[in-house]
Amino acid sequence: MLRVGRISGTHGLKGALRFRPDNPDSETLEQVKRVFLERGGEPREFQITSMTPLNAATRRITLEGIADIDAAEALKGAVVMLADEDVPAAKPGEFYYYEAIGCEVFLTDGSRLGAIEEVFSNGAQDIWVVRDGEREVLVPVIEDVVKAMDFAARRVTIEAIPGLLG
Numbered sequence: 001m002l003r004v005g006r007i008s009g010t011h012g013l014k015g016a017l018r019f020r021p022d023n024p025d026s027e028t029l030e031q032v033k034r035v036f037l038e039r040g041g042e043p044r045e046f047q048i049t050s051m052t053p054l055n056a057a058t059r060r061i062t063l064e065g066i067a068d069i070d071a072a073e074a075l076k077g078a079v080v081m082l083a084d085e086d087v088p089a090a091k092p093g094e095f096y097y098y099e100a101i102g103c104e105v106f107l108t109d110g111s112r113l114g115a116i117e118e119v120f121s122n123g124a125q126d127i128w129v130v131r132d133g134e135r136e137v138l139v140p141v142i143e144d145v146v147k148a149m150d151f152a153a154r155r156v157t158i159e160a161i162p163g164l165l166g
Contacts, residue, residue, distance in 0.1 A: 001036060001043065001081040002098060004029065008058065009076055015066040017075060019051070019059045023097065025121065032086050035063070039078035097126075099151045105130045105139065108147060108159045113137060116156070128156075137165060 005021035021029065029035075029051060036043035046063040054060050066072055090096055097119040105113040105128070114132030121127070126141040139145060139158055148157040 001083060002087055002096070003079055003081050004035075005080045007037065007075050007078045007080060010069060010072040011054070011060050013069045015068050015072045016060050016062050017066070017072055018054065019061040019080060020057060021059065021080075023121070024057050028082070028088060029059075031088050032082055034083075034086065036081045036083065037075055037078040038081065039075065043081060095149065095151065100128060100149075100156070103149075103151065103154045103156050106155065106157050108157060113158070113165075139164070 003022065004026075005019055007017050008020045009018040010016065011018050029048075032048065034045055034047050036045050038044070046065065048061060049064050050060075050062045052060050066075065087096070090099075100116045100119050103116045105116060107113055112132070114130040114135065114137065116128045117131045118129035119126060120129070128139040128141060130137045130139050145158050145161055145164065146156065147159055148155075150156070
């Protein structure tokens with residue numbers, strides 16, 4: 001299962017939910033028909049009946065079988081996940097954040113920089129948080145820096161542009 005966000009609250013009285021995706025820019029959810037919600041137990045499967053944006057960070061989602069405020073309230077705080085088989089393949093040159101986590105990062109000269117422990121977007125591009133012990137480097141995922149990504153081998157190669165390594 002792939003975590004894609006969480007239920008932040010209810011929307012109205014007819015069972016609609018406020019959904020905060022982990023990556024608001026992702027279009028993945030527009031391509032799926034079901035989600036799994038987990039709140040302190042086993043994930044439960046729900047069919048999506050509608051999803052519309054409320055603002056840049058929140059969507060209104062309605063799920064089959066959730067038709068009133070009480071049923072919606074019971075899902076508040078739930079983690080929203082997709083089954084692995086429902087995750088659309090990434091387009092060429094794109095990746096899912098979870099694919100990068102744990103990859104070893106090497107410089108073009110072959111030296112190891114560390115491992116990717118976090119990924120986030122700063123609005124302009126994705127950023128890899130690469131750590132090796134106490135050392136942390138924020139690597140912008142841009143063409144000038146990232147030279148190769150081999151997620152199957154769990155290895156990426158970057159070029160240290162001026163100022164990147166401190």
